Amino acid sequence: MRILLSLILSLALALPLAAQTKVPQSQAEISLSFAPLVKEAAPAVVNIFANRVVQQAESPFRGNPMFQDMFRDLFQTRPRMQNSLGSGVILSEDGIVVSNYHVVGMATEIRVVLTDRREFEADILLADEDSDLAILKITSDAPLPHLDFRDSDEVEVGELALAIGNPFGIGQTVTSGIISGLARSGTATGNARGYFLQTDAAINPGNSGGALVDVNGKLIGVPTSILTRSGGSNGVGFAIPANLVARYVEQARAGNDSFVQPWAGIFGQAVDFSLAEGFGLTVPEGVVISSMHPVSPFAEAGLALGDIVLSVDGQAVNSPAEMLFRMSVRPVGDTIAVEYLSDGTIEQAEVALIEAPDTPARDARVIEDGPLAGLGVSNINPAVQSELRLPTSMDTGVVVTRLTGPLRRLGLRVGDVLDQINGLEIEGTGDVATAATMNTRRWRVDGVRGGQRFSYRFRI
Known part of the structure; x- marks a missing residue:
């Protein structure tokens, strides 16, 4: 009887705590339920419907004086409306939205639908196919729910993460997992190239452009692609880090319609085991410079062919994509600290971040x-x-x-x-x-x- 009374008292004391709605602040709290976190973050994740006009394949006899008239009706080119479905994230109360380029790129009409069923027409401010990112703008009379960025450099393997999006068009869905890898490059499918966070939170078609959030409801990445054999999630998904997304938002607000990326003017390759032995390194690390443009800012800073870049802006780099990412999250006009190995000696340099020079004249x-x-x-x-x-x-x-x-x-x-x-x-x-x-x-x-x-x- 004493044990039963003690159990009832414990449950009664726990009920008020369970009824509270707040973002979990500890592992103990998050283990109870993701519901408070989802209630906080989900309203900022939207469904995106995009329409684009595409042309059907042209007749193989077009231009042939003998057959083009004979088969004119059979192979007549007609415009066709193509629809795409994906997700997006509201990043500010005034309606800045991020999604993937493969969701909205070249669209003639974009419709953004919030969780409360409000619908807005969206305009593309900035789109970049290489990074698979697009920044949109919607207009509302009232402030919109939005997510704040987290410094994605602080994210660690093993952290809990939620993926929120609209998989298969069935409606907003939340999946949970962990951050299972950092600094992934050269492994994503689709148009995206570069540096990614990896997660085992289920990401399926339609999740693209949605939110990958941490336990505090902050955006740490934008899901962009998966590795799969079946077409569905196999637990290997990739997200564009929040730090890079933030740079795209800054440039979109500044009026850029395309992303201005700092120019390195070098070509490099990751140092593998065989190269490490040749350079006298105890472990493979860094990016060796294999070619360099004469006016490269790295050349101006004193680096030369055969030098190994070990870190950029205080962060170790082990692939060209990771090195480019470290440059891209800093604005053009800044300088970055570069640590490199030259003739067996570790050197330091300050490299200017510049746009690719458009000289001599291209005379297009x-x-x-x-x-x-x-x-x-x-x-x-x-x-x-x-x-x-x-x-x-x-x-x-x-x-x-x-x-x-x-x-x-x-x-x-x-x-x-x-x-x-x-x-x-x-x-x-x-x-x-x-x-x-x-x-x-x-x-x-x-x-x-x-x-x-x-x-x-x-x-x-």
Whole structure:
């Protein structure tokens, strides 16, 4: 009887505590229920519906004088509306929303739906396909629920995390897990490239662009992709760290419609075990510089080919993607501290964060007439290198920037570097314009793609 009375008294004392609604502050509290945390964070996570107009594949006989009329009705090109579904996170009471580029990119109409069923039309402020991030803006007469950022550099493996989103379009769903990895790079699927947090909280199609939050309801990342064999969650999901998302929000508020990323002007590779032995390192660490642009800010700071970058801004770096991330979370115009190994000695340097220089002039041109009509070209400079992801060794010459019309069927691609057209050396875009005026039916285009030489021949 005494034991029963003691148990009833304990339960009675516990009931008022269980009825309280607040964000858990300790492991003991979080073990009771995630409900207070979800009530705090979920209203800031939204469903996103995006529509875009796409064109169906063109007829393979288009341009063929014999067959294009015969099969006109069979292969007629028609615009088609494509719908996408995903999630987003409100980041400010005035309506700044983050989502993934693959959810809203190129959309003609974006609709944001809150948990209380309010709906808003959204405009894209900034979109970046490479990072798979998009910053949106919605307008409301009343302040909107929103999540605060947490410093994602403070996140540790083993922390509890919740993923909130709209998987499979079934409505807002919450899954729990832990942070299972940091500094993941080169492993995400889709468009996103770079540095990610890894979690085993279930992330499924539709979770993209949602929230990964900690036990205090702060945003630590934006889920962007998964590794899967089945198409569903296998417990390996990736999120873009909050520190990088915050930088995108800052640039969007500043009026940028595309992300301005600091330019390194170097190409590096992770130091593996064999390289570590060659450099006399006891353990593999850092990024070795294998090529460098002459005006790279790293070169200006005193680094050289063969040096190993060990840390950036006080944080160890072990892959090029991690190094770029450390630069990207700092604004252009700042300087960062870099620790590097040079000839067996650890050195320190201050590296300026700059935009890729758009000099010498790119002199972009598009050929309007003749067999090369629709060919767009540009002189190579650091800005063009950065935009087209050309190797730093390709710092001169002429690159293909656009292809329309019949040339698309020739085999040329954007990013190809042109060497010769019909034997004429191509040293600038003016040479391409000159070659386009040649009075001949036989054409030959020579160039380099991905380090490999190519040659295309055709007749008109």
